[in-house]
Amino acid sequence: MKFNIIFVALIAFSTSFISCSNDDNNNVTQGTVGDVQLYFDNGVNGDALILGSTYTNSNNESLTVNRLNYIISNVVLVQADGTEYIYPKEESYFIISAEDNRLTIHLEDIPAGDYSTLKFGIGVDQQRYLQGETQQQSFWDLATQYNLTWTWSTGYRFINFEGSFTAPGLDGSKTFQVHQGSNSATDNYREVALTLPTTARVRQGDEPSIHLKTDANVLLDGQTKVKLADNLNEAQTGAAVMGGENLIHIADNSTAMFTIDHVHNGNGAHEEE
Template sequence: MKFSIKNIFAILAMTSFLASCSSDDDSQIASGNGEMELYFDNSVSGDDLILGASTYTNSNNETLKINRFSYILSNFVLIKDDGTEVVYDKESSYFVISEEAQLNTIHLENIPAGNYTKIRFGLGVDQQRYLQGETAQQSFWDIADANNLTWTWSTGYKFISFEGSFTTPTLVGEKTFQVHQGSNTATDNYREITVTLPNTARVRTTESPSVHFIADANKILDGNTKIKLSEAMNPAGTSAAIMGGEKLISIASNTTSMFVVDHVHAGGAEH
């Protein structure tokens, strides 16, 4: 096959253009900061979570009507495709997600440009932060308190507030329930979770990916360990509450599998 001078120049021009594009992309990765949005879509075993309306039956044969599902996420670490870890500013790394208040989105800012494939985060408030004292975290405490995610300061934060009513074949009538995951003097129930992204989140100065999480509330009671609300009834037989003890430790373990990433949008906030 013969090439004319024009063909040769065309090939050289195209090669130069592609090299330039690659160089520009590499320079964007190497320098500058961008943003990432994390969107949390609350669900129950694959169904949309609708507060106070729908009922959901778990494998324990207990049917739940959920009135509140809120939780604290913290200490975000973004992991690049080469294994480099970017630790998000700790002072800005505590957030409330609340189905009740329609708080579903977290915006992370000033993130080094790069290709991110994993995210690690905490469920709850770590002891290091809590022990800094009330004054050091008053701003976030007020946000958590406004969303029913605190006890008193001495007893600390509720990492998860999961409440509603339930029925079961072993009990007569509808009963209320409360599950509050938090740390106490006996156990530290703060947990770290790592998720792998199904496709790369490209952060650039001109690109802000949106990561769409699915949070499955069913995992709280119906995860690797099955927790029956009927076995946590008060002496009067009117309600069930889990706020400590071995059941809460099992729940804290269950919640480590509560989050998965469904998809990543390259440029913004479509969900």
């Protein structure tokens, strides 16, 4: 009888020890939350984006980039079992700007867990826009500061990509403007879903950093090629893509603009480089 009592006690202790060990390894406590950082590392065709520098694409056009600003929205984090955490919509609109090194998004109060997929939108969705100017005045004002709006009736610029370019057959350098946004003809808001190379371990007191690479080259030089030289104005002084079929191509190309480079786990966010 004494032996049985000791044996049962040992089993209970072992079970308790294993359970505690698993808790220590996973460190996920029901109801706890943590933060997540998204870091956007802007580049052009594998090179770091340095404003004022020149890059040549497969269209044989050389672009000197002076501006790259864009809107990230509607962030969703997904665990391996498919459980989704949708970041609160009213707080889920952000601006990334190469002009003033605004490259980081901080997401707060994310339920603790191991996240394997990141989803987000490029631009402002129609549901949000149709809420009206009053409901989004603070973000509208911020977007205006970063040249990411037209008038209220024409809405947001989702991506503002500008500079100058040269191309064979053209006389000297020309300006270019690529402004992706929705219009009365088309909804150019797009969404992407990216699988993380390693899970982002959200824990209380920790802030994993998801490092994304942004390739501005794919806007014009992606799956569908868009030549700036084919979009010159009548005066032949510059090219602008702000509507029509080419803007739809650019919006579709933009979904391939983002990739996940790596994930920093643990306490301590990624430092901007």
